Amino acid sequence: MPAPRTARAVARREITAAILEAARAELAANGAAALSLRAVAREVGMVSSAVYRYFPSRDDLLTALIVEAYTALGEVAERADAKAVKGGAGPGQRWLATARAFRRWAKRHPHEFALIYGSPVPGYAAPQETVQQAARVVLVLAGILRDAAAAGTLGALSRPLPRPLASADLRATAGITDDDDPGDLPERSLVLMTSLLGATTAELFGHLVGTLSDVDAWFDASVTWVAGIAGLTV
Amino acid sequence: MPAPRTARAVARREITAAILEAARAELAANGAAALSLRAVAREVGMVSSAVYRYFPSRDDLLTALIVEAYTALGEVAERADAKAVKGGAGPGQRWLATARAFRRWAKRHPHEFALIYGSPVPGYAAPQETVQQAARVVLVLAGILRDAAAAGTLGALSRPLPRPLASADLRATAGITDDDDPGDLPERSLVLMTSLLGATTAELFGHLVGTLSDVDAWFDASVTWVAGIAGLTV
């Protein structure tokens, strides 16, 4: 993003940011369903039609928020893993740290989480733009498994895969080569990802209400158990 | 439900059923967000205000659909498990059969699935009425684990729980007694449940698009791996 020179460009950047911030606030307060262009415009203090100078439609505004949410969560996961690595943690501890950070972010941003991992918004098709950011969390998990494999500490599966199931696309994106792959790293990454998603979704969407006396401890236990199926030792 | 005697009572039953069916169709076609009393009334062929003779508000109609969805899914899970039992399947196979049935139902009823396991509807609080039906699936899973424990085939956990985390409520509902419980059956049941939920959610909400060449096979592998962490052998 080149530094804006003219007054107009400066204003455009600032107002775009103000609109996004208002939208973020609206989303955090009332959820995606209640997010309307008019409400955002009201909060920014401009007339609703003026927003169209910045976002061509409500869907584009929504897309921007989705990308923001994926980006924020991706960064959180990457930072948590990097910090664990810096602290000398092994793959199992890295997975635990990443999973905890994922959950923490989700609990702090429930509406953002629901926006990206909840029910698809009807009539809304995620543009390619979001896919790249959406992949970041699972790439962190794949990286952990890759490192474990490279270090030779990755356990065998209770039952091996009959054949590779991941698309070439995923293997390439995850940077998995024949060298460090026992043949099922992408599949293991996805199991970690979906288990993490399931535990977090269940908690946030209210499916654990009344079932557990200590959700924190259960989450940790769950993540630890799940580590085992991917061959990680916590 | 006593047999209706008067013409009025007969009509009331039939029309209530017709409204629910129209609502179900509307939900299946366009999702919960698009489900409006007026649309339902239109489909049934009556004026919108007439629906108020049957459901006091839109939320009550929504609640009825939620209960229906939980009930349908609960029945599907129970039937799948019962059928596996009848076929002489052990706990591991019963879990696999139940998980597959869960996924199949979800894929056939994506909007119903999203209604109960997707983003919470803002401003809507699930009444007690739904809770009982909602518990059925996890109770099936708990039952499988209970039988495995009773048969002595339940494996030990890679890492035991530090202390029980389930509420007394859950233990009681799941019919788990000190006899057949190694001390962590409810917690294991919830891990099965959330993993299953995560895999299904990820697939249905589009988070696996482009990552797998064969989602069916991956789901089976995932479920099989997850079985191991709960101590089941598939």
Add this chain to the structure above:
DNA sequence: TGTACATCAGTGAACGCGCGTTCACTGATGTAC
């Protein structure tokens, strides 16, 4: 069996609301000469 009254189902109009989006406009900012 017949009559008088009470209950209920469905109608049609209306209320007030908020939404996304368009459009002609005014005035400020930027640019080319």
Add this chain to the structure above:
DNA sequence: TGTACATCAGTGAACGCGCGTTCACTGATGTAC
């Protein structure tokens, strides 16, 4: 440095839409005597 024109941001009014819910009403069904 100054002028003439082009670009852009924001305004305010309007369009058409669908929503949940209320209300007074008509006519049919049910019930008590």
